[in-house]
Amino acid sequence: MDQTVYERGLKRLKEVDGAAGDKVIDSLADISPDLGRLVIEFGFGEIYSRPGLTLQQRELATVAALTALGTAQPQLKVHLAAALNVGLSRTEITETIIQMALYAGFPAALNGMFAAKEVFAEHDRLQQAQQQAA
Amino acid sequence: MDQTVYERGLKRLKEVDGAAGDKVIDSLADISPDLGRLVIEFGFGEIYSRPGLTLQQRELATVAALTALGTAQPQLKVHLAAALNVGLSRTEITETIIQMALYAGFPAALNGMFAAKEVFAEHDRLQQAQQQAA
Amino acid sequence: MDQTVYERGLKRLKEVDGAAGDKVIDSLADISPDLGRLVIEFGFGEIYSRPGLTLQQRELATVAALTALGTAQPQLKVHLAAALNVGLSRTEITETIIQMALYAGFPAALNGMFAAKEVFAEHDRLQQAQQQAA
Amino acid sequence: MDQTVYERGLKRLKEVDGAAGDKVIDSLADISPDLGRLVIEFGFGEIYSRPGLTLQQRELATVAALTALGTAQPQLKVHLAAALNVGLSRTEITETIIQMALYAGFPAALNGMFAAKEVFAEHDRLQQAQQQAA
Amino acid sequence: MDQTVYERGLKRLKEVDGAAGDKVIDSLADISPDLGRLVIEFGFGEIYSRPGLTLQQRELATVAALTALGTAQPQLKVHLAAALNVGLSRTEITETIIQMALYAGFPAALNGMFAAKEVFAEHDRLQQAQQQAA
Amino acid sequence: MDQTVYERGLKRLKEVDGAAGDKVIDSLADISPDLGRLVIEFGFGEIYSRPGLTLQQRELATVAALTALGTAQPQLKVHLAAALNVGLSRTEITETIIQMALYAGFPAALNGMFAAKEVFAEHDRLQQAQQQAA
Numbered sequence: 001m002d003q004t005v006y007e008r009g010l011k012r013l014k015e016v017d018g019a020a021g022d023k024v025i026d027s028l029a030d031i032s033p034d035l036g037r038l039v040i041e042f043g044f045g046e047i048y049s050r051p052g053l054t055l056q057q058r059e060l061a062t063v064a065a066l067t068a069l070g071t072a073q074p075q076l077k078v079h080l081a082a083a084l085n086v087g088l089s090r091t092e093i094t095e096t097i098i099q100m101a102l103y104a105g106f107p108a109a110l111n112g113m114f115a116a117k118e119v120f121a122e123h124d125r126l127q128q129a130q131q132q133a134a
Numbered sequence: 135m136d137q138t139v140y141e142r143g144l145k146r147l148k149e150v151d152g153a154a155g156d157k158v159i160d161s162l163a164d165i166s167p168d169l170g171r172l173v174i175e176f177g178f179g180e181i182y183s184r185p186g187l188t189l190q191q192r193e194l195a196t197v198a199a200l201t202a203l204g205t206a207q208p209q210l211k212v213h214l215a216a217a218l219n220v221g222l223s224r225t226e227i228t229e230t231i232i233q234m235a236l237y238a239g240f241p242a243a244l245n246g247m248f249a250a251k252e253v254f255a256e257h258d259r260l261q262q263a264q265q266q267a268a
Numbered sequence: 269m270d271q272t273v274y275e276r277g278l279k280r281l282k283e284v285d286g287a288a289g290d291k292v293i294d295s296l297a298d299i300s301p302d303l304g305r306l307v308i309e310f311g312f313g314e315i316y317s318r319p320g321l322t323l324q325q326r327e328l329a330t331v332a333a334l335t336a337l338g339t340a341q342p343q344l345k346v347h348l349a350a351a352l353n354v355g356l357s358r359t360e361i362t363e364t365i366i367q368m369a370l371y372a373g374f375p376a377a378l379n380g381m382f383a384a385k386e387v388f389a390e391h392d393r394l395q396q397a398q399q400q401a402a
Numbered sequence: 403m404d405q406t407v408y409e410r411g412l413k414r415l416k417e418v419d420g421a422a423g424d425k426v427i428d429s430l431a432d433i434s435p436d437l438g439r440l441v442i443e444f445g446f447g448e449i450y451s452r453p454g455l456t457l458q459q460r461e462l463a464t465v466a467a468l469t470a471l472g473t474a475q476p477q478l479k480v481h482l483a484a485a486l487n488v489g490l491s492r493t494e495i496t497e498t499i500i501q502m503a504l505y506a507g508f509p510a511a512l513n514g515m516f517a518a519k520e521v522f523a524e525h526d527r528l529q530q531a532q533q534q535a536a
Numbered sequence: 537m538d539q540t541v542y543e544r545g546l547k548r549l550k551e552v553d554g555a556a557g558d559k560v561i562d563s564l565a566d567i568s569p570d571l572g573r574l575v576i577e578f579g580f581g582e583i584y585s586r587p588g589l590t591l592q593q594r595e596l597a598t599v600a601a602l603t604a605l606g607t608a609q610p611q612l613k614v615h616l617a618a619a620l621n622v623g624l625s626r627t628e629i630t631e632t633i634i635q636m637a638l639y640a641g642f643p644a645a646l647n648g649m650f651a652a653k654e655v656f657a658e659h660d661r662l663q664q665a666q667q668q669a670a
Numbered sequence: 671m672d673q674t675v676y677e678r679g680l681k682r683l684k685e686v687d688g689a690a691g692d693k694v695i696d697s698l699a700d701i702s703p704d705l706g707r708l709v710i711e712f713g714f715g716e717i718y719s720r721p722g723l724t725l726q727q728r729e730l731a732t733v734a735a736l737t738a739l740g741t742a743q744p745q746l747k748v749h750l751a752a753a754l755n756v757g758l759s760r761t762e763i764t765e766t767i768i769q770m771a772l773y774a775g776f777p778a779a780l781n782g783m784f785a786a787k788e789v790f791a792e793h794d795r796l797q798q799a800q801q802q803a804a
Binding site for chain 1 (some may be wrong): 177181184186187191192194195196197198199200201202203206207210218225226228229232233234236237238251
């Protein structure tokens with residue numbers, strides 16, 4: 001059954017984070033594969049597999065929280081890409097970040113916005129590369 | 135025009151926070167009415183009046199951020215009530231709080247959930263009082 | 269197998285937190301039993317059931333982290349009691365708290381120490397009550 | 403010489419915090435007198451005894467930092483009273499708190515302002531009591 | 537009138553932050569010009585244009601808060617340069633940073649000090665370049 | 671006697687942090703030698719020289735706290751190396767980091783783990799270089 005949670009989590013991780021999720025798990029392989037397993041099982045097999053919120057709502061909440069916390073820039077970038085993956089618009093994402101100025105101050109919002117700028121630019125590069133390859 | 139921002143903000147504040155918003159502004163009257171004015175103008179006249187996100191999305195983001203930060207329990211309670219006011223379901227709210235365990239740890243999620251428990255109970259009391267009065 | 273994780277977690281929770289653990293889970297029953305289940309399964313069935321650290325080391329790490337964060341006083345108190353339960357001495361606990369002044373500042377250490385003062389006093393009261401009952 | 407640092411610190415603590423400082427040190431006496439000694443020696447014998455900033459500048463910096471952090475309300479209240487003691491005006495204090503909305507968000511500023519409201523009211527009560535006694 | 541707030545803010549931003557302020561606003565132009573506008577209007581047209589504190593006091597408070605928070609290194613660097621611009625001495629700045637060890641721990645103070653080291657060195661380079669150009 | 675605290679601190683710093691400690695103190699020499707002195711005196715001459723905890727317990731607590739805070743990556747790396755120096759095993763270190771997922775969320779644990787990965791790799795390189803030199 002744990003196997004089921006793991007497999008459900010792995011599928012959900014790919015659905016939400018795409019290649020970025022694999023990269024995080026891979027980078028843990030030689031230092032703590034168990035932490036990678038817990039991300040998959042608890043993070044995606046449990047939390048992100050729960051009903052009650054759409055994936056768009058989940059990513060909106062995550063972008064808000066990680067922007068406000070300001071201590072998790074690598075994870076914020078993964079979830080900004082995930083937010084695009086699950087269908088949030090760039091406007092929904094930047095509005096969420098701007099709103100964090102109210103609750104966590106302007107530096108948090110600015111650092112979140114600069115992360116979004118990087119992630120959106122990377123997203124554009126990938127789409128252009130895919131179009132050229134097609 | 136500032137007057138317009140102020141008035142738009144006051145209207146938005148009442149729409150979102152109901153009586154709880156008035157209470158915050160009133161409690162600032164004898165120490166710093168200007169901070170109250172800035173909450174109304176910047177918070178509600180500017181940020182919460184922007185297009186691009188629904189009020190439900192805005193409150194979902196705020197509940198996520200304040201739960202994750204863990205330093206703003208009074209404001210979290212105001213926004214848990216606001217989340218109900220703008221039409222988020224209790225499930226959407228509790229799911230958002232549970233998800234914060236992933237990003238800010240279980241104590242943050244637990245303290246957010248206990249705040250929700252208080253706010254939902256208060257909401258039930260108010261509704262019962264209104265029904266009895268009707 | 270999930271059932272196994274749950275049962276292992278419940279046993280571990282009682283071993284570590286004693287009655288305080290039950291109280292947290294019970295208080296979640298009418299608002300989010302699932303969050304209680306995740307505390308048991310993930311917190312105690314997974315993390316606190318891992319080999320590699322003694323329970324004394326785990327509670328030392330938790331007291332350090334929660335004192336430093338300063339956003340989780342209710343959970344810090346639960347783990348200060350747990351630290352005594354698993355056999356850390358009062359000196360080990362207060363030394364850990366003092367050390368946090370270095371990493372998170374004196375307010376964090378002071379608020380941690382006042383939490384310890386409360387928990388130790390409660391512990392004394394319980395022990396005296398048990399001795400009188402015996 | 404440590405004795406000198408201790409005595410210099412004790413004198414500085416009284417000068418800055420007045421009776422509130424004694425109260426903090428006293429409340430540590432039965433749990434960790436050493437933490438009280440470190441507050442006196444390191445906090446006041448070292449840091450607050452350094453040249454380069456006036457006591458007014460030091461308290462302004464402390465009020466700003468503790469308001470922004472949002473995890474140290476008891477210590478913020480002690481330093482709001484200290485800020486008045488060393489001669490900062492109520493306007494200088496409330497302006498500092500309002501400014502924190504920019505850097506740490508409105509909840510931090512609001513919680514700082516409500517602490518100031520309490521401390522200023524207590525200060526008024528003490529002054530009235532002293533005038534009546536005179 | 538919003539226009540007035542904007543213009544007052546832009547003037548204040550240049551006065552306080554110099555070229556670094558322009559750079560922040562410019563870098564937002566293609567991702568969220570509105571966030572840049574809010575920094576100017578709310579940050580500088582409102583907060584930094586208020587009476588009650590000198591600009592030196594405002595920058596002292598900001599350096600204290602951003603050092604303590606530890607989540608805003610880019611903004612701390614902008615305000616360390618601003619602190620020099622508005623006339624705070626290097627000693628006043630480094631003393632403020634040292635004091636944060638008390639309230640937010642040594643890592644916060646160390647990271648603030650290393651930021652100051654960078655900003656002061658850059659300031660020296662700019663002054664030498666200006667002298668050579670004269 | 672201050673001299674004694676300083677010397678005791680310097681000795682303790684070398685014992686715990688090795689060359690990394692010297693590097694931190696050296697890098698402060700031209701900006702704030704006093705902050706370096708306070709790290710030595712207060713950090714190591716006082717706190718790390720206290721009885722009641724072993725150095726292994728102290729480093730476990732520090733790794734836990736700095737991982738949870740997430741605002742002190744350079745200091746976390748110094749203490750991950752120190753943890754190895756004082757005899758904690760890699761498993762004890764990675765278990766402590768994994769546990770922080772519970773209290774401060776997965777991003778904190780992931781960023782702590784990636785810091786450990788770097789520090790362990792550097793440690794391996796140094797040991798290989800020493801073996802080749804021998």
